[in-house]
Every structure is written in structure tokens, then in C-alpha cells.
Amino acid sequence: MELDASRGTDIAIVGATGKTGRAVAAALDGVAVVRRLSRSAPDYAVDLETGEGLVEALTGCRGVYFIAPNVHPDEPALLLRALEAAAAAGVDHVVYHSVAWPYSPRMPHHMDKARCEEELRAFGSERGLHWTILQPCAYAQNFEAVLTGSSSLVVPYSLDTKFSFVSLEDVAEVATRILVEGGDIHHGATYELGGPEILSVRDVVRLVETMTGRAVSINSVGVDEWMSVHEPELSPDAQQRLSAMFEYYNDRDFLASCTVTATLLGRSPTPIRALVL
Ligand SMILES: NC(=O)c1ccc[n+]([C@@H]2O[C@H](COP(=O)([O-])OP(=O)(O)OC[C@H]3O[C@@H](n4cnc5c(N)ncnc54)[C@H](OP(=O)(O)O)[C@@H]3O)[C@@H](O)[C@H]2O)c1
Incomplete structure (x- = not known):
């Protein structure tokens, strides 16, 4: 994959030091000049709450990959701040x-992402900014510990709920393609990114046990019990948003097709078994 250097080469990743951002930055490294942005990023320290540092960090970039902090209380406000800065900096293409x-509607943090998508479409039309939206399903790497050696797993929802787990590395590879090919090709597109299998947590654990011979204990606990352990590290708003998601997962599957993922990768998406060590 090669970047058209006449449009500038730098690509900024907002949220580059988090789980998703690190994967996207690793995939983009060597393909484009990557600017890593977050509050703790050593080269491009920015704050989405205030807008501090954003215009300077984005000036000279042709594309921006925007990753919001997980279960933020007001994701649309953060996105709008980044979009204003991107427009002021002369950025061509924003990927959300x-x-x-x-x-x-039962998951407020999903609804905030629906609002963000609409804000992005409106901003793009009004301000002449190219945009693309990626919609990944749950990452396979959310279970990295159990895939790579842990012998126990506790989740606050049903072990039999089905997911189309997608590899975060596949998502990052797709993001790289979209950013490199840019807004001329991908403007106005919304790509749903599911993985190649429909599996429950119980299915994933059985697969790990069969492949490795390692016994893994799995336990589904109530949302309140899970929260009583994790409460100290979460704001009250984050607790509410996560509880709503777990309650949803307790009685609904969360699925997405891998058709678009495969097309954009140009190969079959990664199955869970390829991530088991
Ligand atoms: N996990 C999944 O299966 C999944 C699936 C689909 C979509 N998603 C979405 O992916 C997104 C990212 O999730 P993640 O787990 O990668 O998040 P994460 O690890 O918590 O990373 C969040 C990033 O945002 C930065 N950040 C936080 N507050 C900031 C601020 N005020 N200004 C600038 N940067 C800030 C953090 O760095 P600093 O703290 O240094 O600022 C970090 O780089 C979420 O919106 C989530 O909904 C997740």
C-alpha cells in the first residue's frame, strides 16, 4: 500500500495510546508518517475536553483517525471539537x-456513536470535509488474556450470547487501507466490520481448551457483582453505560457481517483460533 505523497503524508490518530489506537498506529507505521495524539502521547499531547493542542497537532495532516475514549459521557462534544480543529488545520479526510x-437505544454509549455519525455527516456536508465511518463489532482481543494463557474468565452477562468477534488487528489493517487510499475513494462510506464466526464466550473458551489442552474456568456473574469489583476505577456515568451494555448482552446477541471486512482486507478475516496461543 502506498500513500499519494502529493496530498501530504502525515496521518493523525486521536486516542493513539489506547488499546485501539496502538493497534491502528502499529498497522500504519511504515506506510505513513503517523502522529500519535492523546493526553499522554509524548509527541502530540492534546486534550479533547478542552481542544488544547489539537489544531497544532493536526496541521499538515491529510487524514485523521478519531477514536473516542471508552464510554465517555459526551462523545459527540469530543468529536465536534476534533472536527473543528481538523477543519482549521486543513485536514482532508476524517475516519470515525x-x-x-x-x-x-438500550445502550447510551452506542447511541452517542449514532449521534457522532450524524454530526460527522452534517459537518462533512457543511464544511467540505471528506469522511468515512468504521463500525467494528466486539474485538476478539477483549478476551486476549484467555486466548493467550489465562485459566479463568468472569463476564457479567450470559455465556451463551453470540458475537461476531472481529480481530482488532484486522480492524487496524482496514483502517490503514481507508486512511492511505483517503477521502477520494472512501468519502461517505460506512463500513460494518464483523469477524468470520458467530461465537459465544462459552464457544471461545471451549475452542481454547480444545486447542491448548488448558482447562479454563468460566463464570457469568450479575452486573451488580461485577460492578462491586470494578466500581473504584469507573465514574458513575461509566458504570451506568457499562451496566446497560452488559444487560443488553445478557439477552441479545451482538452480530455483524464479515463480508465488508473481507472485501476491505482483500483476504479472509482472522478466525479466533488464529489468536489462540
Ligand atoms: N472494545 C471493543 O470491542 C470495541 C468495539 C468497537 C468499538 N470500540 C470503541 O473503541 C473506542 C476506543 O476503545 P479503547 O478500548 O481503545 O479505549 P482506551 O484504551 O481507553 O483508549 C482511549 C484513548 O483515548 C485517549 N483519551 C482519553 N481521554 C482523552 C482526552 N480527554 N483527550 C485526548 N485523548 C484522550 C487515551 O489516552 P490518554 O488517557 O493518554 O489521553 C487513549 O489513547 C471506544 O470508543 C469504544 O467504544 C470498542
């Missing part, structure tokens, strides 16, 4: 990291 099924 959304989620599969953004319009899910």
Missing part, C-alpha cells in the same frame, strides 16, 4: 471509529 449497531 464507531461501533456496529450504533442505533441501540
Whole structure:
């Protein structure tokens, strides 16, 4: 994959030091000049709450990959701040990291992503900015510990809920293609990114046990019990948003097709078994 250097080469990743951002930055490295942005990023320290540092960090970039902090209380405000800065900096193309099924009224953080998608479409039309939306399903790497050696797993929802787990590395590879090919090709597109299998947590654990011979204990606990352990590290708003998601997962599957993922990768998406060590 080669970048058309006449449009500038730098690509900024907002949220580059988080789980998703690190994967996207690793995939883009060597293909484009990558600018890593976040509050703790050593080269491009920015704050989405205030807008501090954003215009300077984005000036000279042709594309921006926007990743919001997980379960933020007001994701649309953060996105709008970044879009204003991108427009002021002369950025050509913004790629928004959304989620599969953004319009899910029972999950406030999904609904915020639905609002962000609409803000992005409106901003693009009014301000002449190219945009693309990626909608990944749940990452396979959310279970990285159990895929790579842990012998126990506790989740606050049903072990039998089905997901189309997508590899985060596949998502990052797709993001790289979209950013490199840019707004001329991908402007106005919304791509749903599911993985190649429909599996429950129980299915994933059985697969790990069969492939490795390692016994893994799995346990589904109530949302309140899970929260009582994790409460200290979460704001009250984040607790509410995560609880709503777990309650949703307790009685609904969360699925997405891998058709678009495969097309954009130009190969079959990664199955869970390829991530088991
Ligand atoms: N996990 C999944 O299966 C999945 C699936 C689809 C979509 N998503 C979405 O992916 C997104 C990212 O999730 P993640 O787990 O990668 O998040 P994460 O690891 O918590 O990373 C969040 C990033 O945002 C930065 N950040 C936080 N507050 C900031 C601020 N005020 N200004 C600038 N940067 C800030 C963080 O760095 P600093 O703290 O240094 O600022 C970090 O780089 C979420 O919106 C989530 O909904 C996740």
C-alpha cells in the first residue's frame, strides 16, 4: 500500500495510546508518517475536553483517525471539537471509529456513536470535509488474556450470547487501507466490520481448551457483582453505560457481517483460533 505523497503524508490518530489506537498506529507505521495524539502521547499531547493542542497537532495532516475514549459521557462534544480543529488545520479526510449497531437505544454509549455519525455527516456536508465511518463489532482481543494463557474468565452477562468477534488487528489493517487510499475513494462510506464466526464466550473458551489442552474456568456473574469489583476505577456515568451494555448482552446477541471486512482486507478475516496461543 502506498500513500499519494502529493496530498501530504502525515496521518493523525486521536486516542493513539489506547488499546485501539496502538493497534491502528502499529498497522500504519511504515506506510505513513503517523502522529500519535492523546493526553499522554509524548509527541502530540492534546486534550479533547478542552481542544488544547489539537489544531497544532493536526496541521499538515491529510487524514485523521478519531477514536473516542471508552464510554465517555459526551462523545459527540469530543468529536465536534476534533472536527473543528481538523477543519482549521486543513485536514482532508476524517475516519470515525464507531461501533456496529450504533442505533441501540438500550445502550447510551452506542447511541452517542449514532449521534457522532450524524454530526460527522452534517459537518462533512457543511464544511467540505471528506469522511468515512468504521463500525467494528466486539474485538476478539477483549478476551486476549484467555486466548493467550489465562485459566479463568468472569463476564457479567450470559455465556451463551453470540458475537461476531472481529480481530482488532484486522480492524487496524482496514483502517490503514481507508486512511492511505483517503477521502477520494472512501468519502461517505460506512463500513460494518464483523469477524468470520458467530461465537459465544462459552464457544471461545471451549475452542481454547480444545486447542491448548488448558482447562479454563468460566463464570457469568450479575452486573451488580461485577460492578462491586470494578466500581473504584469507573465514574458513575461509566458504570451506568457499562451496566446497560452488559444487560443488553445478557439477552441479545451482538452480530455483524464479515463480508465488508473481507472485501476491505482483500483476504479472509482472522478466525479466533488464529489468536489462540
Ligand atoms: N472494545 C471493543 O470491542 C470495541 C468495539 C468497537 C468499538 N470500540 C470503541 O473503541 C473506542 C476506543 O476503545 P479503547 O478500548 O481503545 O479505549 P482506551 O484504551 O481507553 O483508549 C482511549 C484513548 O483515548 C485517549 N483519551 C482519553 N481521554 C482523552 C482526552 N480527554 N483527550 C485526548 N485523548 C484522550 C487515551 O489516552 P490518554 O488517557 O493518554 O489521553 C487513549 O489513547 C471506544 O470508543 C469504544 O467504544 C470498542
